[in-house]
Amino acid sequence: MVTMTLKVDDNMASWLRREAKRLGRPASALVRDAIIRLRDGQGDGSVLSLVDDTVGTLASGVSDLASDKRHLRGFGTPSTTRRTKTHRKSGR
Numbered sequence: 001m002v003t004m005t006l007k008v009d010d011n012m013a014s015w016l017r018r019e020a021k022r023l024g025r026p027a028s029a030l031v032r033d034a035i036i037r038l039r040d041g042q043g044d045g046s047v048l049s050l051v052d053d054t055v056g057t058l059a060s061g062v063s064d065l066a067s068d069k070r071h072l073r074g075f076g077t078p079s080t081t082r083r084t085k086t087h088r089k090s091g092r
Helices: 010-023 027-039 047-051
Strands: none
Touching: 010 027
16 A cells, blocks of 8 residues: 555644544544545535435434424524514503
């Protein structure tokens, strides 16, 4: 195997070290895997392809989040215009 040198900024180096530690793998293996995915066309540049290894790892605490439309009420609307209850002005 050929050894190569790669220059990255401090933030990228810190992230790479943390990920390597979290996954229990050498940083060079993570870089090698990323290059292979890019070479094989698996890295399509989408947000999903960047986080695909973490999808489904967090629990929302709501068992029917994907199937109950009530959870989507107001989704995609600015919070200033979203109204779930009507408010009455107090009569003075």
